[in-house]
Structures are given as C-alpha cells and as structure tokens.
Amino acid sequence: MEKINLPGDRKRLEDFLQNKKVDYAGELMENVNSIIEDVVNEGDKALFDFTEKYDGVKLERLSVDKSFLKTSEIDEELLDSLKVAKRRLIDYSKSQLDKSWYKRNENGGFVGEQITPIERVGLYIPGGRAAYPSSVLMTAVPALVAGVNEIVAVSPPGKDGKINPTVARTLDLCGIDEVYSIGGAQAIAALAYGTETIKRVDKIVGPGNKYVTMAKKLVFGQVDIDMLAGPSEVLVIADETAAPDAIASDLLAQAEHDPEARVVLITAEDDIIMEVEDELEKQLEMLKTKETARSSLENYGLIIKVGNLDEAIKASNEIAPEHLELIVNDSLKYIERIKHAGSIFIGKWTPEVAGDYLAGPNHVLPTSGTARFSSPLSVNDFVKSSSLIYFTEEELRNTFTDIERIAESEGLPAHASAARIRLESTGDKND
Ligand SMILES: NC(=O)c1ccc[n+]([C@@H]2O[C@H](COP(=O)([O-])OP(=O)(O)OC[C@H]3O[C@@H](n4cnc5c(N)ncnc54)[C@H](O)[C@@H]3O)[C@@H](O)[C@H]2O)c1
Numbered sequence: 379m380e381k382i383n384l385p386g387d388r389k390r391l392e393d394f395l396q397n398k399k400v401d402y403a404g405e406l407m408e409n410v411n412s413i414i415e416d417v418v419n420e421g422d423k424a425l426f427d428f429t430e431k432y433d434g435v436k437l438e439r440l441s442v443d444k445s446f447l448k449t450s451e452i453d454e455e456l457l458d459s460l461k462v463a464k465r466r467l468i469d470y471s472k473s474q475l476d477k478s479w480y481k482r483n484e485n486g487g488f489v490g491e492q493i494t495p496i497e498r499v500g501l502y503i504p505g506g507r508a509a510y511p512s513s514v515l516m517t518a519v520p521a522l523v524a525g526v527n528e529i530v531a532v533s534p535p536g537k538d539g540k541i542n543p544t545v546a547r548t549l550d551l552c553g554i555d556e557v558y559s560i561g562g563a564q565a566i567a568a569l570a571y572g573t574e575t576i577k578r579v580d581k582i583v584g585p586g587n588k589y590v591t592m593a594k595k596l597v598f599g600q601v602d603i604d605m606l607a608g609p610s611e612v613l614v615i616a617d618e619t620a621a622p623d624a625i626a627s628d629l630l631a632q633a634e635h636d637p638e639a640r641v642v643l644i645t646a647e648d649d650i651i652m653e654v655e656d657e658l659e660k661q662l663e664m665l666k667t668k669e670t671a672r673s674s675l676e677n678y679g680l681i682i683k684v685g686n687l688d689e690a691i692k693a694s695n696e697i698a699p700e701h702l703e704l705i706v707n708d709s710l711k712y713i714e715r716i717k718h719a720g721s722i723f724i725g726k727w728t729p730e731v732a733g734d735y736l737a738g739p740n741h742v743l744p745t746s747g748t749a750r751f752s753s754p755l756s757v758n759d760f761v762k763s764s765s766l767i768y769f770t771e772e773e774l775r776n777t778f779t780d781i782e783r784i785a786e787s788e789g790l791p792a793h794a795s796a797a798r799i800r801l802e803s804t805g806d807k808n809d
Pocket residue numbers: 432433503504505506507508513534535560561562563564585586587588589590606607608609610635636639700741742743744745
C-alpha cells in the first residue's frame with residue numbers, strides 16, 4: 379500500500395484522489411459507448427455477441443427459465459440467513475418510505491405531493507468475480523416495499539450459461555421471475571433501450587464494476603439510474619485502541635471485491651500501521667481471493683499517517699468514501715463531523731460486512747467520491763412524486779395580482795391572462 383503523511387504530503391493525497399479514481403471518461407467511456415451503440419442498433423444479436431466476448435459463453439437464450447429460479451439448489455441454512463437479511467431490510471425500507479401529503483390553505487385549497495411507484499425497474503445483479511445474492515435483496519426489497527409494478531433482473535452468466543443458482547433462488551425469494559442472463563455494459567444498454575426480447579425499463583439500479591457503472595452513467599436521461607455504485611471502497615479511521623487484525627480483515631473484505639477496489643487506512647499511530655501491514659500479509663495468504671485483493675492493495679491501497687483525529691476526519695471528508703469505519707475510542711462522538719460517506723460504521727463491534735449483508739441499511743452505495751452528493755440506495759429511489767395544486771376561486775383572487783405582476787415582468791402576457799380570464803369569466807361554476 380502507498381503511504382503518505384498529512385498534512386505534509388498534501389499534494390500526494392490530491393494526486394491519489396485524482397489518479398486513483400475510476401476515470402468515467404476517456405477510453406472507458408469510448409469502449410462502453412460503442413457497446414451501447416451496438417445494442418441499440420443490433421438488439422439481441424449484440425447481447426449474444428458481447429456475452430460470448432466478455433463472459434466467454436455462447437447463450438442459447440437470454441431469458442432465464444422460471445423453473446430454474448424456483449428449483450436451483452441452495453443450502454437450506456443459507457436460505458434461512460437470506461430470509462433474516464430480507465426481513466431486516468424490509469423493516470428498514472418501510473421506515474424510509476416517503477408518503478403522499480397535502481397542506482390546506484386558508485381559502486379551502488391545498489398543495490401537496492402525490493407519491494407514485496416507478497412502473498418498471500431493472501435490477502443489475504453483479505456476477506463477474508463473485509455471486510451477489512445480497513445485492514438481489516438490496517435492490518429488490520426496496521423496489522417491492524415501494525410498490526414497483528414490474529421488476530426485472532439481469533445478471534451475467536457463468537461458463538455453463540446460467541446465472542448463479544443462489545442468485546436465482548434469492549430472486550425467487552423476492553418473487554422476481556423476469557430475469558435475463560446477461561451482464562456488463564450490454565445488459566445496462568438492453569435495459570435502457572430495449573431489444574426484441576427485453577422490454578425497456580424506466581429506471582436501472584444496482585452495483586457493478588467500472589463497465590457497468592460507466593454504462594449507467596451514459597444511459598442516464600434515457601432512463602433514470604440510482605447512482606454511480608462502482609468498485610468497492612473502504613476507509614478506516616483507527617486510533618491506538620483499534621485491533622490491527624480487525625482493521626486488516628476489513629480492508630481485505632473490500633479489496634477482494636475487485637482489483638480496482640479502493641482501501642484506505644488513516645491513523646496517527648505508527649504501531650497500528652506496522653501491525654496492520656503485517657496482518658495484511660498474513661491474512662492475504664489465507665484468502666482464496668488473494669490475487670484480486672493483492673492487486674487492489676498494491677495499486678489502489680493507501681495508508682495515511684496523520685497527527686491527530688481531527689486531521690483524520692478532514693482527510694476522510696475529502697475522500698468521501700463509500701464505507702467509513704470509525705474504530706476509535708468514544709466513536710459516537712465523531713459521527714456528526716463526518717460530512718461525506720456512503721455509510722458510516724461506528725465502533726469496534728461494527729464490521730463493514732454487517733452492512734453488506736443484514737444490518738438493515740442498503741449496501742448499494744455511492745463510490746468514487748460521489749458520496750459528496752449521492753446517498754445510499756433507498757426505497758425512495760423507486761418512487762417519484764407529482765406536486766398537487768388545488769386553488770379555490772378565493773385563492774386565485776387573492777394571488778392574482780402577484781401572478782400578473784410576475785408574468786408581466788417575464789414578458790409573458792398569456793400567462794397573466796390565463797389567470798385573469800377565469801376571474802372575469804361567468805362560465806362554468808364547477809370546482
Ligand atoms: N458500490 C456498491 O454499492 C457495490 C456493491 C456490491 C458490489 N460492488 C462492486 O460490483 C462489482 C462487481 O464486479 P464484477 O466484475 O464481479 O461483476 P459485474 O457483474 O459488475 O461485471 C461483470 C461484467 O463485466 C463485463 N466485462 C468484464 N470485462 C470487460 C471488458 N474488458 N470490457 C467490457 N466489459 C467487460 C462483462 O460483461 C461481465 O459480464 C465490484 O467492482 C464490486 O466492488 C459495488
């Protein structure tokens with residue numbers, strides 16, 4: 379892992395933030411754009427071709443058989459654990475849901491908001507390096523709680539041409555039966571524009587690697603997207619009370635996701651740095667995923683030595699990580715000073731992986747510094763609102779002069795008369 383000191387090495391922190399971010403532009407953008415164009419122009423044929431090229435499998439069909447979803451083998455105890463995670467996520471999502479509201483004015487009219495579920499949503503379930511049944515729950519549950527009518531899922535096929543069986547059964551657990559075995563940018567393009575087989579959706583949600591995330595960015599506007607939820611990130615702020623073996627395992631838990639996962643440790647303690655480095659080496663050797671994790675640590679890992687906790691929090695706010703762990707004494711004291719982080723894990727008993735699986739909040743989170751302006755996936759990503767305005771005659775009479783003045787200032791006389799004509803008209807008397 380690269381090591382820097384703050385505040386001395388400020389420039390190196392800026393370089394790290396600039397150069398080690400996923401670059402959602404340049405060559406990546408060109409490649410992904412051309413995949414999207416091919417899907418738009420060639421439809422299903424492009425999906426078969428790209429699946430052969432990037433997933434190494436010749437598909438016979440795009441849609442996944444319903445019986446495969448229902449009957450795929452899954453360990454019963456695992457199914458029970460997934461049900462626990464689902465229940466906790468339902469609870470959390472229900473308390474998040476925005477409700478329609480209205481407010482009366484003194485003249486008998488009202489204003490308000492009417493909340494409506496999005497009609498058709500596409501879930502991206504990643505599946506290149508690992509299988510993500512947890513991402514099925516994290517995307518499907520809030521959509522179900524929001525009342526989305528049509529939920530469709532895509533996930534890349536394995537070498538046998540099938541989606542992962544655990545993912546399949548988790549989709550079934552959520553009652554989702556429109557599923558396609560495609561992944562990557564081509565799957566995002568198909569959801570956004572539609573093909574002969576796949577009907578386009580209104581919104582795409584879910585995490586993925588840099589190709590998936592770039593594609594979501596490019597199709598935004600044609601459809602809505604949730605956020606840029608790309609390669610995983612964790613930033614650990616640790617003081618002298620933190621356990622080096624736990625810090626190392628938390629860093630590795632994100633590093634094993636993707637060779638481009640970002641992991642950062644910030645501490646004022648030299649001993650912690652040395653011991654975490656030793657632990658990383660020790661624990662890496664035992665991991666089946668060590669190749670991916672090592673590549674992430676070597677190319678995108680950063681250790682920042684600071685003078686004190688204030689400097690640690692300042693640096694963390696600049697990085698705006700997907701996950702932030704506060705493994706420090708009296709951790710609750712610092713929460714409000716964290717301005718930018720997708721999810722905050724407080725204290726030594728809260729490993730980030732609890733949030734990955736079953737704490738309740740969503741694990742689909744903004745990456746690449748976008749936690750400065752984006753929030754975790756929520757049930758409210760699956761609804762939209764229409765404003766409601768109901769004027770009585772009295773309300774229109776009371777506000778007419780103001781309407782007229784503003785309309786005239788904008789040089790829009792038809793606006794003024796649209797309000798005036800009603801007050802002058804002797805016509806229809808209904809409300
Ligand atoms: N931010 C979050 O909330 C969050 C949550 C879970 C997972 N993740 C991230 O999701 C990602 C999962 O990645 P993954 O790769 O395992 O699965 P994935 O499903 O995201 O990507 C696999 C697809 O990538 C495409 N692909 C691979 N190489 C390509 C290339 N050279 N050109 C074009 N397309 C190519 C293929 O079509 C393949 O189907 C990881 O980066 C993980 O960190 C993020």
